[in-house]
Amino acid sequence: MKSLYIECKMGIAGDMLTAALIDLYDDASKMVNELNKLGIPHVDYVLEDSNKAGIKGKHMRVMVHGQEEGELLDDHKHDSKAHSHHHRHLSDIEQIIEGLSIDRDVKKDIKEVYKLLAEAESKVHGVAVPEIHFHEVGNLDAIADITAACYLIHCLSVDRIIVSPINVGSGTVKAAHGILPVPTPATAVLLAGIPYYESETIKTELCTPTGAALVKYFATDSGVQPVMKVSKIGYGMGKKEFEQVNCVRTILGETEEDKDQVLELSCNIDDMTPEEIGFAMDRFFEVGALDVFTTAIGMKKNRPGILLTCMCRSQDRDKVVAEIFKNTTTIGIRESVCNRYVLAREVKKNDTPYGEIRVKRSYGYGVDRVKPEYDDLVQAAKKSGKSLLEIKKDIAK
Structure with a gap:
């Protein structure tokens, strides 16, 4: 870089x-x-x-x-x-x-x-x-x-x-x-x-x-x-x-391009409602999780279930593990150490006909891309009565 x-x-x-x-x-x-x-x-x-x-x-x-x-x-x-x-x-x-x-x-x-x-x-x-x-x-x-x-x-x-x-x-x-x-x-x-x-x-x-x-x-x-x-x-x-x-x-x-190590914590669940899982995911983010996602899986005895995966830094592991046990029905959590490669990021404010809109720039590894902040686009669309697609097209000019 x-x-x-x-x-x-x-x-x-x-x-x-x-x-x-x-x-x-x-x-x-x-x-x-x-x-x-x-x-x-x-x-x-x-x-x-x-x-x-x-x-x-x-x-x-x-x-x-x-x-x-x-x-x-x-x-x-x-x-x-x-x-x-x-x-x-x-x-x-x-x-x-x-x-x-x-x-x-x-x-x-x-x-x-x-x-x-x-x-x-x-x-x-x-x-x-x-x-x-x-x-x-x-x-x-x-x-x-x-x-x-x-x-x-x-x-x-x-x-x-x-x-x-x-x-x-x-x-x-x-x-x-x-x-x-x-x-x-x-x-x-x-x-x-x-x-x-x-x-x-x-x-x-x-x-x-x-x-x-x-x-x-x-x-x-x-x-x-x-x-x-x-x-x-x-x-x-x-x-x-x-x-x-x-x-x-x-x-x-x-x-060197940015690289760090993160932990992947995962567990299988087949006895929680979607609402309960959604609440648990919010709690994981609050204690430092970098990302949380679910994957549909088939479990033993042909039961449908989900694979709950939570990514976090090593210093946040104990807090995230405690919240997983507290907010899910799992009785065991698996841990894997992963190398993570990330693009450098920065946020700048752009003056547009709809006011200031934040733009995220991600770059590195020969890549350079920008993306308007979704929340700012929503506010501009609500105030102007235009669609998100129209707002995006206007500010790209």
Whole structure:
């Protein structure tokens, strides 16, 4: 399975991730030219070689009106009209995204990343998403970072993205809303469910909201680097200097397909009603069963019966066995150990004429398929008065 591992021992920011991703390409200058053709207003990407602690990597400069972010802030700090240019609503940003010369799928990815940022800001400030004013992450350089990262990941066509535990730094950071703790409140919301840690020796922000949102959206797994056959390694260098090399490292390679072991618990039953069996099956799922099914069988003395099969993980075996004995009439259970091969899975939300509909993606072993969430299709059909087949056809367009 083609996999991308993102190592965040010095945090993650949009420009560092972009540089680390572009360093994976054989012709980085070609990819920079492609980025500059996307049509972000007043923005130019400039890629530079960078060397930190003897390690060669890339540094991405985003030029807005020919200047970098820091220079722009200095020029605009006494110009209220120019300063207001940096305060955009989500609708303003989506309008910029729609004007890009880029695939529809990449536009969708960029919008979803910004939606995550808007939802985090909404939760922190108690303001509805449409009313959120983006400050730093609404600047053109932030839009450029997110666009570049989404485009480069799309072009890599990886099956799986794994992110390491993220070093967020420590201390405080100056933001548009004042002095904030590290990680900032919005970043902390975005990192929910993602392993991260503080570094007491580095008193600054290492993980930005942009970096956190990109990881939140794209990462399918988190943890230490899996066993990989590595083909490329990229280094995206940050601007600041620390005792430890300030970089995001990306590792591209092949990982083994997902495989695990499960237990198959089974028993023969010929003296229970279908309703009783249905109730028992629900109980098995409640205590951790992965799957439960029945098979019609013929038993001794020509009695019709069922083979009840319950799949579970080894750590859930005792609970499932207890529930089988409690909720069925069997007096014996058979156990088999099975290898299970599974496709990697992820769920994303798609905007459709019927509202947001979740789509499940399953991939690996040369397979890549998507399927709309049944419950969401049912709700859309009920609200619109259309059939499930019509809904499926409409959202596939």
